[in-house]
Amino acid sequence: MTDMVDKAVRRRHYRLPTLIMPSLPMSNDTLQLRRIAIDTYHENVAYLHRECSIYRAEGFQALSKIQVSADSAKVLAVLNVVDDDCIVAPGELGLSIQAFSRLGAAETTLVTVNHAEPPKSMDAVRRKIEGERLSQDDFTSIAKDIVETRYSKMEMAAFLVATCQNNLDRDELLYLTRAMLESGDRMNWHEALVADKHCIGGIPGNRTSMLVVPIVAAHGMLIPKTSSRAITSPAGTADTMEVLAEVNLSPDQLHDIVRKERGCLAWGGTARLAPVDDLLISVERPLGFDSQGQMVASILSKKLAAGSTHLIIDIPIGPTAKVRHMRQALALRKLFEFVGDRLNIHLEVMITNGSQPIGRGIGPVLEARDVMQVLENDPDAPEDLRQKSLHLAGRIIEFDPDVRGGQGYTIARDILESGRALSKMNAIMQAQGAKIIDLHPAGLSQDITAESSGVVTHIDNLQMAKIARMAGAPMLKKAGVDLCKKLGDPVKTGDTLYKIYAEFPADFKFARALAAQNNGYSIGREDQIVKSLIEF
């Protein structure tokens, strides 16, 4: 061994005098920016060639994030190392579609790369993991770092789990809501009463907003409804309204329409309303957990940002709904009330029947059809959708100080039956930019039939949503599921329970395979029908 190692050399180097290094001109450190046409969905990704002569990819990789700077703009990005010059050359730095647009620099701009420190607010997340209570400042910094896309998906997942369920007390929940609200812009309608409604979700076909808005607006109240698109459900209100009219409206267009029509049904994504929420949801949904606290913060921050002053929250309850027990529904109501009161929004919770899908259609076109049937007072219109919408609209109308308590439902019904709701809907559609409406479902279709006789005792909301989604909803508007039987309906072997509609063979196959595995329906005796404590 001793002959293998030159001890003298070793010693000499250990005491080596400092080398004088020339100062490093910036141009030595730069790479050419390149847009890589890869959509990495809410996560910034940077692509660096393994043979990059300036930055050693491996040195960065374990900590996984780098900071890319162009003049004054910066983005943090997760690093992927590339071995293919066609994707990114050794002298280039690639950014995924979203990261590239966030940096906002042109291709071939010279950029520098730096080690990215984990976001400072991750210290607070770690403290939370250790069981500490966080302050308003902690939540504010976390929201700021997330909105500036300084968090990787892993880090967001860590935050979500750390603040899940029983880990947040209600004051912390208030702080989180406020931080999310303050992460974006806030609309101001300059009126004392700005009505809104929101459902916590989970019930397919539950398109009450498209009925509540025209009814309430026809009554003269301001109801500027912004909705989300579906993320993991087969249709959101924005997806369904899009069948009938444009929903991508600029904040200016939105204001004009609302000033004229007293209401709108627009996609909320054009305004920066609680943008943290969208980022967190993009991690929360694939993880498949629903935390009550995060749900409250998400809904209230979005509604406050949208300028709402009076809000009805719809909590459906049922064996396959998000909320399955009354005590859970009541606990959730208290949380909404606690945070809502402190953030100065008048809020009422309605606990509704979530034991099966609402209406018949599941998927944008099929749901739009149900909505139009109700608005047109079609005798075939699904009665559950009609009744639920009237009750919700009635409660909102009672926010009007001139309406006597208990009269809201009757007023709502009159507006619907007189055709004033339909006229208002038409006016809103025209104002937003009406479309040539085609309510035909997709061309591939399959009947799912009963395998025994009896009555329908149970319909699984989750399974029906999944089948509709596999069939292509909401991306393909005409895809989905159309229910022919609802809870309590008598069926005979071979009767059609529902139809699956799909545009593409692959989707059609996925949906049919899923329905073959579990069709979501139970057939049994009258006394086995899932009972609900709630009427509508």
Add this chain to the structure above:
Amino acid sequence: MTDMVDKAVRRRHYRLPTLIMPSLPMSNDTLQLRRIAIDTYHENVAYLHRECSIYRAEGFQALSKIQVSADSAKVLAVLNVVDDDCIVAPGELGLSIQAFSRLGAAETTLVTVNHAEPPKSMDAVRRKIEGERLSQDDFTSIAKDIVETRYSKMEMAAFLVATCQNNLDRDELLYLTRAMLESGDRMNWHEALVADKHCIGGIPGNRTSMLVVPIVAAHGMLIPKTSSRAITSPAGTADTMEVLAEVNLSPDQLHDIVRKERGCLAWGGTARLAPVDDLLISVERPLGFDSQGQMVASILSKKLAAGSTHLIIDIPIGPTAKVRHMRQALALRKLFEFVGDRLNIHLEVMITNGSQPIGRGIGPVLEARDVMQVLENDPDAPEDLRQKSLHLAGRIIEFDPDVRGGQGYTIARDILESGRALSKMNAIMQAQGAKIIDLHPAGLSQDITAESSGVVTHIDNLQMAKIARMAGAPMLKKAGVDLCKKLGDPVKTGDTLYKIYAEFPADFKFARALAAQNNGYSIGREDQIVKSLIEF
């Protein structure tokens, strides 16, 4: 409105008879497999063109994971959507380097794509998040799904946070350790006493294994040491040993060497020892949290898988060590003992002085130089590294039933001073495949000097590790930091505290910038020196 919607058409379609669809031949669903030369570091990524005519990328994207199947092989992968035919064409399905090799199919193989269900064991993770206690079966399924790369990084992060800190009781920790152990292979040395040591980490320069192994093996005990490479530290034992000899050895080579030399210093990555651990660490480290429970499970599963029967665990304690207080060290010791006893490994914990780096060098070449100085009985050899190694080796030697209690240290010292440890090290190096050794540090060098006079009162382990890492260690073997002053040493303004060595200008700049920001040293009065309760 009524004129815009053809009610009759709508009604007709609602009651549309079932269309008869031809059965779908498989060939309609297939895409050509393509290897995409992007290294996505422990996460499978699939690339699908946005205009793919068979599968609609958006339909898959929200849930983010897909299953790619080729004959009987399958992989789950996170989906990235591509708009560039050069990366992936509409008829192709791309897989990142790791995912491609996991699938094990050739390019142009026809593959099908399916919606990936979230791994079943995520239910258990969600139950854990909700505060439930998990069973052995739960942990076994989680480990299985992780090892089969069914978990995305987000899901692994969720699992890590959910099982962090106080969230696991000690029985659950035992279950987790067992599940991790059983996730891979287990070595069997067919001897009653297989010694091993492990440090929980966090102290730069702490290369005691490279001294303990030759001393213990020279005593005749079996010590087949497998080590990890650094992930977020500036050098692991495998990185440092690699300066002197090959460390990538097949399990067969390993057995041959150990049979002949009674010891080895190899990288543990060639055998499938508790592979779950490596995957979890790839998420845990960037998140920057250290959970005691996960540390215990990680260390013990690896050691048991390596076939160890007798183990010394080194827990350094100090203000910038992983463990900062004696009560924490004791709690950790109890956890190790609880799990170790139940999994039938004889385990002793040594709590050691972690108040500053051990030895002088930080980085593979500089640390290898320190080790060789000690083995060669060089009077300049770092005394702290020598003493700590002798104490650890002594404790292991006392596992030998023929050694009288208290005699281990003396035996170890005799082996070292007689040159038998050096001979054994040379023999191990030759057996593993000795390298032409070059212990010169890298060419770019900078002295970091004292800004005041006094004594060194504090050296920050974390900051020194970070500076060495920025300088390029461990990827660049010759990069790192060389300490000239240690705790208690008197210094005058301008004296060199340490030297930074780097190979590349960008690294050199990063390291110098970091040292300029915080050089990691405190200079003060004698009475301010960080005291440790522990001698070595």
